[in-house]
Amino acid sequence: MSTVILGGGIIGLSTAYYLSLARGPSPAIHIVDSAPALLASASGFAGGFLAADWFSPSVASLGALSFRLHRELAEKHNGPRRWGYAGSHTYNLSIDERGVAGKSTGKQERKDDWLREGTSRAESAGSNPEANGRRDAGGGDGGGEGEVLNPDGSPAVWTPQAGGTLETISGPENCAQVEPRELCEFLLDECTKRGVEVHLSTKATGIITDDNGVLKGLRLQSTNNAGEAGAGELELECKDVLISAGAWTPRVFKALFPQSKLLIPVEPLAGHSIVVRSPRYKTPFVNPTKRRIGGASDDWRCYSIYCAPGRHWSYAPEAFARLARNGETEIWLGGLNDSSLPLPELASDVKAMIDPESIKSLRKMTVQLAGLAKEGDQANHDDLETVREGLCFRPVSKRGTPVLGKIPEHYLGVRPGGGGVWLASGHGPWGISLSLGTGLVTSELISGQKPSADILGLLIG
Template identity: 30%
Template sequence: MATLIVGGGIIGLSTAYYLSETQDVVVVDTAPELFRCASGRSGGYMSRLWYGPEVAPLGKLSFRLHAEAAAAHDGAAAWGYRRTTAWSIKSAGRRPETEYAEERLPKDGAMPPWVFGDPAESYVLDGEDDCAQVNPRLLCEHLYRTCVARGVRIIHPCVVESVAGTKAVRSATLRHLVTGAAETVSIGAVVFATGAWTADAFKRALPAASYTPPVSALAGFALVLSSPRVPYVGTDAPVDPDAHPSTDVAYYLDAPAPSAEPQASAIDVTQALFVRPAAGESWSPEIFLRANGEIFYAGLNEASYEPPVIARPAPAYTKDPLASSRQSATFASALAAMTEAAIIAPGRNKFDAVLESARNLLGPDVSVLRRSVCVRPVTPSGDPIIGLVPPERAAGLANVYVCAGHGPWGISLSLGTGRVMADIVTGQPVSADVSALAP
């Protein structure tokens, strides 16, 4: 029987990617268009080493699998895979705009040339052996296409209303959100990999379970920028940073350019900057230069942000999950009020603060290409939850798994997580020790 994966983001698709090598897989997601949240809108920075002892084996496995996948499928062109140099810099604080009369770059050229002015301190954290960079949406699209080619059934927008069986999982009832129609599928296992929505999805499908995955949402406000000091070969035109659209579907503010073609390359070796704030600054920017020359600028988070949930019948929508066009006017109109209330209104000052920081560090002439709210799934421990839920905590059902809570490391840990989850579900030797991460 098939394995049902609840969640079509980077973790769900990575699990489907490896499971589909040996068995049938069904993936269900509530989103009208996939990859419109953390899976497609995060920074895409990947590390081999930056984990605690419980996660370290998974981190090393995943970093290796990312490198192998890029080598096998031309990830450099397909999803912007690059080895990266990571810098730690200390902000020099806010400067008067008059100080930008000319660039004040370090004389030895050690700092990336797209940093506009001298930081107070700087040093290299990691070199190319230990960190890398991808465009996360393009990586998701590669996983999606590979899964579909293998026969994986990906259903969305759709919600899992219930999971049932006697002693073990045997079926699931799905509700298609466009038509409202119900469907029952035969399954032998279910994996909940729904990111920040994992607790809600789990309790909806298994209301009698005593266990609830302790996964909550941490919203990050990000800008994607271009700079005249970096060759940019992307296709997005700058947007007005003072304009706040209110008709886009939840999770994005600005839609990305089409990405069906291989990604053009402007950068051979990408760079990452982790900024330590100066006195009086309250947050730490994280800045990633991508292969096409765009700069991802983030680091300002909001723990009280409540991500919107789509779990009801909806009007017609664009059926191509990889299309970057806007949703239909009817669907966008239906969500406009929710989007304004849940994303734009509380995010106005956040985006303004991110842009002010970017102009201070990268120069007042940077252009805004996209804005996004990246909703990351976090746990109280800071570590992901990966493994089998004991039957006594899953309403007496065996073969119920949870795979969520990766925080800022979802992209980095994605392929390793998918490989390990496939091992666990199929009863194979586990490729990395994740026993400390079990539910």
């Protein structure tokens, strides 16, 4: 019998990908998504930052596994050209000494709740021998081919800040970037080649059991006919069900198990972002040391920058000078979050909720960080081309870490038989970074294999 994956974001796609690798071409894997198209929220509009060691102890093993899998996938399938995989120099920007608290020691306690608190992600940075003790803004390589530098040696993609200091906190051995939508599209293409079936505009409305109360399938309904009784209904037999619907995961679980007392500890957190092109970032940077990471024959490099709240912004901006397909350059900027925005019914409804005032605030921050500098105290010139504006609803767990594993039978009210009901959600801002590791581990759990990472601290129940 088949496995049904509820949610077609990067976690669901990664799980389907690794399941299909293990099983070979097979129609026994189904992805069900309520929206008319995939990647309408977080997985399609995220920043795409990857880290190897920026995680708390309970997530560290999964984080290291996933970072390795990202690199291996890029090396095998030309990730630099196909979804912009590139190693990343990573900085913390301090303005007027407003920076990451305790960063000088490298031993501060990592915070899994930095996103909720509105502080900088750089507080989670791991101890990286390549970066320790360094303050060189140029990443230590003196500027690569095609790279334009500021007078202070920092990459010209970032505008020098009065009273600001760039601190190198990690390098391309430990950090990388991808264009998330293009990575997801690759995974989807590989899945469909192996017979994975995708059901769009479809939601799960209930479970089906046999005469002994054992789970044997799901009731599905078309979201195009949701207001018509009995319209678009079908049944899909399965042995295993994975709920990986991102911020919508608690709703999906409640629809299937309305009598359950289990409260899925995942909440939605909205975040706006914009993507721009800059005249100072037209070609990929190339590291002259030629350490080919991720299979890039050109050895492309990206830049990430994190900022604490300060006099120019009340939130903690994140900016990624990244690549898209075939080395197309762009800058993603975000960090402006809003916990008050309600989660819509469908991911496809998110676009209409983009707030013009939030985008205006982001644009001002973007010009401050990446606009053309003017002399003196004049505001930077806005010479940036807008590529797109976005809004993500990220699934943030109450404990600050992902929630993975098999849901205990006593929470379901049905017997799972030889399969089970599984959960993979709550990744917050780390969904892209942890995606491949989560997909592999979840596929192993469903297949009855020992997981490749230690996820004991992430299990539910």
